[in-house]
Each structure stands twice: as structure tokens, then as C-alpha cells.
Amino acid sequence: MRVVDKSSSRDAALQEAFGAEVAEMYVQAARGEANAALQRALELRSFLAIVEEQVARVRDRVHAATAADGAMDDLRAEELRWDADWLQVALAGRDGYTAALDELLRTMPSPHQAAAPRRGMSPRIAATAPPAPAASRPGAVRTPRP
Numbered sequence: 592m593r594v595v596d597k598s599s600s601r602d603a604a605l606q607e608a609f610g611a612e613v614a615e616m617y618v619q620a621a622r623g624e625a626n627a628a629l630q631r632a633l634e635l636r637s638f639l640a641i642v643e644e645q646v647a648r649v650r651d652r653v654h655a656a657t658a659a660d661g662a663m664d665d666l667r668a669e670e671l672r673w674d675a676d677w678l679q680v681a682l683a684g685r686d687g688y689t690a691a692l693d694e695l696l697r698t699m700p701s702p703h704q705a706a707a708p709r710r711g712m713s714p715r716i717a718a719t720a721p722p723a724p725a726a727s728r729p730g731a732v733r734t735p736r737p
Contacts, residue, residue, distance in 0.1 A: 597640040601692050605632060608696050628699040632692060639688040642681055649678045 595617045602613050609616055609629055613636070619625045620633050653674050656666060 594637045594640050597644060599636055599640040599643055601636060601639060601689060604693070604696055605636060608632070608699070628695065632695055632699075635688055635692040635695065639685065639692060642684045642688060646678065646681045646685055649674055649681060653678070 595614060605616065606612060609632070611619070616625070616629060616633060620630055625633070653671065655661070656671065656674075
């Protein structure tokens with residue numbers, strides 16, 4: 592099954608933000624008609640759909656192994672520990688992808704906003720403090736701040 596055909600927990604938010612069905616957004620991207628925000632959103636959505644499928648597979652495997660009508664002799668603590676570890680990693684990945692996609696949707700310019708500054712206008716430079724460190728995400732490395 593193609594990732595386009597998989598659903599994700601953020602499909603409704605994407606449809607609202609970009610005003611099109613998910614399949615149509617992928618068609619726009621394939622034609623080269625997608626802007627940078629849509630391209631990035633679709634990349635994140637693709638990863639999210641895959642990791643959510645993995646979460647569901649592990650969840651279903653644990654449910655099947657621990658079903659009330661299951662044979663007690665078939666339960667293996669080591670297998671359940673592996674599933675718990677796998678589920679923890681998959682959920683951490685899901686959390687990272689949803690956070691990144693939500694941040695992209697929150698910070699992208701509205702469709703009605705001009706794409707570039709007008710000629711003759713110089714961009715404003717503001718002195719601001721660097722952003723606070725983001726919540727820990729899978730693969731993120733914290734570095735000391737000066």
C-alpha cells in the first residue's frame with residue numbers, strides 16, 4: 592500500500608490548512624505545483640502515516656498476545672519486553688512527527704499572505720533572545736547555551 596493511501600492522525604489539519612484532500616495534495620506535489628510548506632508537510636505526513644501504522648501493528652500484537660482467550664503457555668515475557676521497547680520507540684517517533692507537523696502548520700504563512708516582501712522595502716531586523724530549547728525529540732541533541 593502506498594503512503595498516499597494510508598491515513599494519519601493529522602490529515603484533517605492538513606486538509607484544513609491547505610484546502611484540499613490529501614490525495615490531491617500529493618498530486619499537486621507530483622506535478623511540481625506544491626509550495627515549500629506543502630512539500631514539507633507532505634514529507635512529515637508520509638513519515639507520520641508509516642510510524643502510526645507501526646504503532647498500530649505493535650499494539651495489535653500485544654493485544655493478541657494478552658487476549659483473555661489466549662493460551663497462557665504462549666505468553667513470553669521477553670517478547671512482551673521487546674514489544675514494549677518497540678512501542679516506546681514508535682510512539683516517540685510519532686510524537687516527534689506530530690510535533691514537527693503541528694509546528695509547521697502553526698507557523699506557515701496564511702495562503703492570503705504575500706509570498707515575498709515588496710521591492711524597495713528593507714527587511715526589519717529585530718534583536719531577540721534565541722528561542723527556548725524545544726522539548727526533547729527522538730534524535731535531538733541538547734547543546735549547552737552560552
